[in-house]
Amino acid sequence: MKSQKSFQNSAPTLYLVATPIGNLQEMTPRAIEVLKEVDVIAAEDTRNTIPLLRHFDISTRVIAHHMHNEKKSSDGLLELLDSGKSIALVSDAGYPLISDPGQVLVNRVIDAGYNVVTINGPSAMITALVASGLQTQPFTFVGFLSAQEKECRKQLEYWKEHEETLIFYEAPHRIEKMLKNCLDILGDRRMCLARELTKRFEEYLRGNISEILEVVSECKGEMVIVMEGYKKEERERLSTMELIQIVDQYIEQGMSATDAIKRTAKEYGISKNEVYRNYFS
Helix, strand or coil, X not given: CCCCCCCCCCCCEEEEECEXXXXXXXXXXXXXXXXXHCCEEEECCHHHHHHHHHHCCCCCEEEECCCCCHHHHHHHHHHHHHCCCCEEEECCCECCCCCCCCHHHHHHHHHCCCEEEEECCCCHHHHHHHHCCCCCCCEEEEEXXXXXXXXXXXXXXXXXXXXXXXEEEECCCCHXXXXXHHHHHHCXXXXXXXXXXXXXXXXXXXXXXXXHHCCHHHCCCCEEEEECCCCHHHHHHHCCCCHHHHHHHHHHCCCCHHHHHHHHHHHHCCCHHHHHHHHHC
């Protein structure tokens, strides 16, 4: 066990500083103070961080610490801590380590016996969660799903029967494909897509996955997806029904088997694949 009394020792400190996710007015006075007082700022992308620092008249030395140099950079940062220097780690927006570099450095700093202290600030996932209209706890932050189709679907299969609210990050050029995979594997769940948080064009889209898919191709900017969790009670109730009879009823009304399966999956919040397997087994 290791005990850290952050402000009752003189050990060098690595500060994890959260920065604004859009609106610069969300930069906290404490964050500004720490960034001015540390010896070095390690930044995910210096091109994004330097303009932020200039805005707040912060002239501290900045070095790059990103996913491509994280291990080598950690060596240099540890040497600075060894020499008694203090360091602040920042990402492009929000908290370091949340879908951003820093985990390697934090673990090594802890192992070396130095302080690791968080300076609170904005978080895109929490901002989206509390305004989503979905259950706020428990929740699981998943982050980015794999860009590879097969691996993405495998990951969604893993999360499919988790009852807590799920939070994802996604890039605008992948969002439509990601939601199609969600619809197919998770079923037509309630969700909220939050984009451009705290910025001028901030937008929340709340509805079922199928409804969001109708308009998502027009959406731009950084995106947070808050997804309803697995509803065990509803699925147990559905398991007593005869899925084949439900599909047959729609077919009798003139639908094709494919459309009847899609309709059943949407109405009961289950995946098309599951209905298909039940119907054709």
